[in-house]
Amino acid sequence: METTQLKTEQTSLDITGMTCAACANRIEKGLNKLDGVTEANVNFAMERATVTYDPSKIKVTQMEQNVQKLGYGVAKEVVDLDLVGMFCAACAVKIEKVLNKTPGVTNAVVNFAMETARVEYNKLDVSITDIQQRVEKLGYKAVTKQEDGDPSEHREKAISAQKRKLLISAILSLPLLWSMVSHFSFLSWIWMPDLFMNPWFQLALATPVQFYIGKQFYVGAYKSLRNKSGNMDVLISLGTSAAYFYSLYLTIEWALNGGSIHHGPAMYYETSAVLITLVILGKLFESLAKGRTSEAIKTLMGLQAKTALVIRDGQEITIPVEEVLAGDVVVVKPGEKIPVDGEVLEGTSAVDESMLTGESIPVDKKAGDNVIGATINKNGRLKVKATKVGKETALAQIIKVVEEAQGSKAPIQRVADVISGIFVPIVVGIAVLAFVVWFFWVTPGEFANALEKAIAILVIACPCALGLATPTSIMAGSGRAAELGVLFKGGEHLESTHKIDTIILDKTGTVTNGKPVLTDVLVENNIDEGTFLRFVGAAEKDSEHPLAEAIVSGIVAKGIEIPATEQFEAIPGFGIRAVVEGKEVLAGTRKLMARFNVQVEHALERMTQMELDGKTAMLIAVDGQYAGLVAVADTIKETSKEAVTRLKQMGIEVIMITGDNERTAMAIAKEVGIEHVRAEVLPEGKAEEVKKLQAQGKKVAMVGDGINDAPALAMADIGMAIGTGTDVAMEAADVTLMRGDLNSIPDAIYMSRKTMTNIRQNLFWALGYNTLGIPIAALGLLAPWVAGAAMALSSVSVVLNALRLQRMKV
Numbered sequence: 001m002e003t004t005q006l007k008t009e010q011t012s013l014d015i016t017g018m019t020c021a022a023c024a025n026r027i028e029k030g031l032n033k034l035d036g037v038t039e040a041n042v043n044f045a046m047e048r049a050t051v052t053y054d055p056s057k058i059k060v061t062q063m064e065q066n067v068q069k070l071g072y073g074v075a076k077e078v079v080d081l082d083l084v085g086m087f088c089a090a091c092a093v094k095i096e097k098v099l100n101k102t103p104g105v106t107n108a109v110v111n112f113a114m115e116t117a118r119v120e121y122n123k124l125d126v127s128i129t130d131i132q133q134r135v136e137k138l139g140y141k142a143v144t145k146q147e148d149g150d151p152s153e154h155r156e157k158a159i160s161a162q163k164r165k166l167l168i169s170a171i172l173s174l175p176l177l178w179s180m181v182s183h184f185s186f187l188s189w190i191w192m193p194d195l196f197m198n199p200w201f202q203l204a205l206a207t208p209v210q211f212y213i214g215k216q217f218y219v220g221a222y223k224s225l226r227n228k229s230g231n232m233d234v235l236i237s238l239g240t241s242a243a244y245f246y247s248l249y250l251t252i253e254w255a256l257n258g259g260s261i262h263h264g265p266a267m268y269y270e271t272s273a274v275l276i277t278l279v280i281l282g283k284l285f286e287s288l289a290k291g292r293t294s295e296a297i298k299t300l301m302g303l304q305a306k307t308a309l310v311i312r313d314g315q316e317i318t319i320p321v322e323e324v325l326a327g328d329v330v331v332v333k334p335g336e337k338i339p340v341d342g343e344v345l346e347g348t349s350a351v352d353e354s355m356l357t358g359e360s361i362p363v364d365k366k367a368g369d370n371v372i373g374a375t376i377n378k379n380g381r382l383k384v385k386a387t388k389v390g391k392e393t394a395l396a397q398i399i400k401v402v403e404e405a406q407g408s409k410a411p412i413q414r415v416a417d418v419i420s421g422i423f424v425p426i427v428v429g430i431a432v433l434a435f436v437v438w439f440f441w442v443t444p445g446e447f448a449n450a451l452e453k454a455i456a457i458l459v460i461a462c463p464c465a466l467g468l469a470t471p472t473s474i475m476a477g478s479g480r481a482a483e484l485g486v487l488f489k490g491g492e493h494l495e496s497t498h499k500i501d502t503i504i505l506d507k508t509g510t511v512t513n514g515k516p517v518l519t520d521v522l523v524e525n526n527i528d529e530g531t532f533l534r535f536v537g538a539a540e541k542d543s544e545h546p547l548a549e550a551i552v553s554g555i556v557a558k559g560i561e562i563p564a565t566e567q568f569e570a571i572p573g574f575g576i577r578a579v580v581e582g583k584e585v586l587a588g589t590r591k592l593m594a595r596f597n598v599q600v601e602h603a604l605e606r607m608t609q610m611e612l613d614g615k616t617a618m619l620i621a622v623d624g625q626y627a628g629l630v631a632v633a634d635t636i637k638e639t640s641k642e643a644v645t646r647l648k649q650m651g652i653e654v655i656m657i658t659g660d661n662e663r664t665a666m667a668i669a670k671e672v673g674i675e676h677v678r679a680e681v682l683p684e685g686k687a688e689e690v691k692k693l694q695a696q697g698k699k700v701a702m703v704g705d706g707i708n709d710a711p712a713l714a715m716a717d718i719g720m721a722i723g724t725g726t727d728v729a730m731e732a733a734d735v736t737l738m739r740g741d742l743n744s745i746p747d748a749i750y751m752s753r754k755t756m757t758n759i760r761q762n763l764f765w766a767l768g769y770n771t772l773g774i775p776i777a778a779l780g781l782l783a784p785w786v787a788g789a790a791m792a793l794s795s796v797s798v799v800l801n802a803l804r805l806q807r808m809k810v
Contacts, residue, residue, distance in 0.1 A: 008038055009103070011060050012124035013049040014075035015042065015067065023072065030070050034058055048124075060122070061106060076106055079128050081117040083110070084141040084158075087220050087283070088232030089420040089467015094224070095138060097421075102126060102134050109409055113471035113799075117142065118404075139223020162284045169213045169277040172205045176270035177785075199251040199259070199267055206269035210244045214276045230424025232462045236279055238428065239458035239784065240272040242451055247272070268448070275459055275788040282792020286464070286799060300399050300482065303355055303374040308339035311383075324389050332382045340373045341388035349380030401487045401736070405478040410491035412759055413470035419767075420467050427461040427774070434778040442780075452784060456777035460787035461770055465794040469762035472802035477755030480806050485739035486748045487723075493734040497718050497752035499699045503647055503745060504690065504712070506704035507658035507665060510722055511672060511742065512634040514705065516547055518554025519615055520631035522606065527627050530560060536620055536630060537562035539578035539585040543570060547616060550632045575618065586621040593619050593626070600626045614667030634668075641672045643742030648673070650746060653698075657681050657689055657712075686712035703737075703745060720745060747810045758805055762798045769794045 018024055024044035031040035031049060036057030042049045051063060064074045086092055092112035099108035099119060104126025108119045119131055128144060135142035179196040195201050211218075217240070220233030247267040308324045309316055309331045316331055321339045324330065329345065332338050338351070350362035353375045362378050365371060371384055373393040390396065431454040438450035474491045481488055488494040508514050523529045537555040540548040541562055555562065567579035574595060575588015586596055590607075593600045598621040607629060610617040615633040619626065647654050655676040658665045665679035678689055686702070690712050693700045702709065702716035713719030713733050721733035722740050737744035773790065776782050782790075 007054065007056070008052050009055050010050065010052045011063075011104070011122070013051065013060075013064065013067065013122065014124065015047050015049055016073035016075050018044060018047055018072060027067055027070055027072060030066055031063060034063065034066060037063070060104075060125075064106070074122075076120050077123045078118065078120050079131065080145045081119065081132070081135070081142040082145065083115050083117055083135070084143065085220070086112060086115055086140060087216070088112075088462060088464045089416070090229065090231035090424055091140070091220075091224070092467060093417050093421045094227065094229045094231070095135060095140060096417075098134060098138055098227075099131065102131065105131065111409075111471050112467045113475060118408075138227050139220065159284065159287050162280060162287065165213050166277070166280045166284055169209050169273070169280055172209050173270070173273040173277045176202060176205055176273050179267075179270060199247075199254055202267055202269040203248065203251055206244060206247070206273045209273040209276050210240065213280065214240060214272075217276070217279075229421075230428070232424075232464060234424055235427060235458045235462055236275070238431075239455040240275050242458075243268040243271040243275070243455055243784065246448065246451055268452070271452070271455065271784045274785045275455075278785065278788040278792050282788075282795055285792070285796040286468070300395065300402065303337075303395060305337040305339040305374065309333070322390065324386055326386055326389050326392075328386045328389075330384045330386055332377045332384055334377060334379050334381065336377055338371050338373055338375050338377055338382075338384065340384075340386045341393045342371055342373075342384040342386045344369050344371060344382055345385050346383040347381050349382050350378045352376040352378055398482065398487065398738070401489060402478060402482045405474070405488045405490050405494065408474070408490040408492065410470055410474055410495040410759070412495060412756075412763075413474075413491070416466050416470055416763065416766075423461070423466075423770075427458065430461075430774060430778065431455075431457040438780070449780075453778060453780050455784040456782045456787040457774055459784055460773040460777050460782065460791050462791050464791070465766035465769060465798045466763070468795055468798050468802075469766045470759050472799050473755055473758045473762060473805065476802045476805040477751055477758065480808055481748065481751045484744070484747050484751065484810060485737065485741070486744050486751065487736040487738060488748075488752075489734050489736075493718060494752055494755055497701070497735065497749055498756045500652065500701045500718055500749060502653045502655065502693055502698040502700045504655045504657050504686075504693070504700060504702045504716070505674070505742070506686070506702075506709050506712075507656055507660060507668060508634060509705040510703055511640050511656060511668060511674075512636050514634065516550040516616070516632045516634045518551050518557075518630065519633045520610060520617070521628070522603075522630075523628040524626060526625075527622065532620070532622075532628055533558065533560050534563060535580050535583065535585045535622055535627075536587060538565050538580040539568070539576055539587050541565065542568040542578070543576055547618075547632050548576075551618075551630055554632075583623050587618050587630075590619065593621060596621065596624065598624060598626055603629060611663050612667055614664045614671070616664070636668060636671055637740075637742060639741050639743050643745060644673045646743065646746040647749075650749060652749070655693075657686055659683070683709070684711060687715040690715045701745075703742075720748065750810050751805075751808065754808055755805060758802060762801055765801075766794065766798055 015027060018027070024042040027049060028040055028042040031037055031051055036054045038052040038054065040049060040051045049067070053063070067074050083095065086095070089112050092110040095117065096108055096110040099105055099110070099117065104122045106120045106122065108117060110117045121131065132142045175196050179202065217233045217236045220231065221237040224231045224234055247269045250267060305321050307318050308321050309318050310324060311329045311331065324340050330339060330342065334349070344365050344367050346367060348364070348366045351365050351371055352362045353372060355374060365382065371382070374395045388394070391400070434457055435450045435454040438453050439445070439447060443449045474494060478488050478491070478494055481494070488497070505511050521529065521533065523532045533555045537552055537560065540551045542565055552562070563581060565578045565580055566582070569577045571577060571588070571592065574592040575586065578585050586592055586598065590600070590604065600619050603619065603626060607617045607619065610631045615631040617629050617631040619629050621627055644654050653676065654674050655678065656665065656669050656674045657678040659681055660679060662677070662679035665677050669675070669677045681689060686709060690700055690702055694717070700716045701718040701720055702712045703720040703722065704713055705722050713721060718735060719733040720735045720737055723736045723738040735748055737748070773782070773787070777787055
């Protein structure tokens with residue numbers, strides 16, 4: 001009896017989040033239960049799982065998902081690669097497919113527009129070198145960002161080489177183009193040198209264009225076909241080679257028949273040479289336009305200071321900003337950019353933080369305050385202790401988020417990728433069919449005529465425009481959004497945001513400033529206001545309650561000195577009791593006054609009115625007698641009302657959610673124009689509210705400060721975190737609103753809508769162009785050189801349309 005040997009493979013996973021041996025046992029059991037896993041061993045000391053499995057039954061990604069479901073993580077590496085040698089969208093699709101099939105690679109995304117790849121991999125199974133070799137086997141080159149240095153420098157070199165090739169190609173093709181004029185009877189009056197019509201002369205001009213300038217297409221086609229796929233190079237090589245070699249055949253035949261020295265038969269050398277010239281021209285325009293789609297990144301990078309003045313060994317020395325270390329003391333003179341994130345040690349100044357917050361008024365800074373790298377020190381000399389340097393700074397994190405968004409794929413791009421992947425073989429098939437139909441039926445026996453129709457189809461059908469349609473719009477849209485203070489974490493979030501129909505706003509820190517201030521002081525006639533505030537300030541000074549801090553700050557701001565307390569007692573749920581300068585001071589609720597038998601009935605109406613206005617009022621008594629009340633309120637952001645109005649005009653339902661009492665919540669909501677309020681909701685209850693709305697079929701965005709709102713942010717279709725300018729990489733959120741301004745919400749939705757409209761326009765034109773172009777070429781209504789020009793124009797037009805997003809006004 002014959003037995004079949006199971007083909008198994010082994011992989012290792014670095015596990016994160018294990019705290020004890022029981023964790024390791026739990027993961028091991030979970031992995032061993034999976035269908036297809038032969039054996040799993042988890043080493044708690046090494047924090048590593050070794051799994052033997054049947055690849056036909058289970059994938060490594062499924063194992064990783066299982067580990068994550070158990071509540072742990074799998075550590076993975078990410079590498080960014082610059083790709084050299086891609087000429088069309090089919091190249092990108094091919095590289096992405098092969099990388100995703102490489103053992104150890106969890107996910108690979110190739111961006112044709114940026115000519116980059118982001119690869120997520122398990123370093124225990126595959127190395128960066130393995131990944132690079134895999135790309136090189138396909139006929140391309142993969143260079144890590146660190147090795148590559150400045151990517152813009154590499155692009156400039158490539159563009160210079162392309163310009164040089166274009167110049168040579170154009171000089172050699174011009175006489176051939178001139179000779180083509182003789183084919184048109186209405187231009188027969190143009191003078192034509194006899195030499196230009198000589199087949200040997202045409203051959204001498206066309207050959208270097210075909211094999212020197214066009215070498216890149218032959219190399220690309222060979223590598224593509226070797227890997228059993230097709231790309232733009234295959235189509236260009238087939239089309240131009242057919243024209244060139246048929247012309248060569250006619251030249252040899254003419255020479256063998258003793259042809260005239262000056263005149264020969266109608267050749268197609270100009271078709272191949274002009275096509276190659278037009279393709280090179282189109283690719284050059286495309287490269288120049290694509291370079292502009294990353295202007296946002298260049299602008300952000302340009303904000304960075306280049307050097308820093310640091311104190312080392314008692315000396316002030318100027319060093320490159322990359323060499324600043326955490327803990328260094330940096331001197332920032334008036335008018336200079338602050339080089340890194342840090343804390344002010346000495347000096348006072350006003351700092352322009354508009355590049356992060358959008359707020360044009362400079363912010364006063366003194367010792368103990370935090371400052372952000374790339375902001376501008378306006379007028380004072382500051383000594384700053386560096387706390388975050390290099391990749392840790394706020395600006396570096398912003399750049400990272402924008403780069404990741406620009407390099408990611410929107411779900412809509414998958415359609416274009418699928419089409420691009422199967423396009424070339426279909427087009428070759430159509431071209432062959434058209435040749436056969438023309439040669440045998442339409443114009444029987446006219447080989448040259450049939451060949452011309454096939455060449456036109458091959459050339460006009462290049463899928464470049466289709467491959468550029470989505471990534472160029474994502475790059476331009478996410479870049480423009482970043483300039484507006486909106487950071488999308490990825491293309492999928494930029495796409496999803498346009499579907500939002502319901503916005504949930506957290507109240508504190510989102511609709512309001514999140515910092516209560518002293519708003520009202522009412523004093524009974526029998527006590528002086530200054531004395532009253534001294535007693536209140538002293539009593540509240542020892543309290544840990546946030547409202548107490550607001551009261552004390554407000555009293556200090558009035559220039560009143562606060563004495564020390566002799567006794568202090570916090571009474572949870574009631575308020576506080578303190579002894580100040582021998583007098584008993586009570587501050588708190590109605591219940592506190594009732595507990596100590598203080599008569600406050602005449603003050604309750606005013607207190608209730610304040611609460612209806614959204615304020616928190618506290619009754620004050622001195623030595624058992626009512627003395628007055630103070631009120632604090634979390635003030636509403638100036639832009640909240642305007643933002644809510646804009647959202648309503650966009651057809652979006654706005655709901656406010658808060659843990660505050662309903663009376664205060666309704667007062668705040670009324671002031672900003674929100675009709676729907678959910679009050680007295682605990683942090684964990686916010687996620688439930690999101691779920692309820694989603695169950696009604698609504699697409700929900702949750703907007704919060706990213707701290708206690710994390711569960712709701714994660715649950716929502718789109719989570720928007722209000723950033724502080726420095727905390728830009730909030731994990732739970734899909735979108736970070738850096739400026740803390742609610743106007744950023746309609747800005748984000750507007751940019752998403754405009755970007756999706758732009759992508760649809762690009763896809764429509766790219767698909768429509770190919771759908772119309774192929775039958776027009778097949779009917780013989782398109783000369784090959786016109787098809788080449790149209791193909792080049794289609795790619796450039798798609799990129800230029802995407803660039804409109806960079807000038808979008810909100």
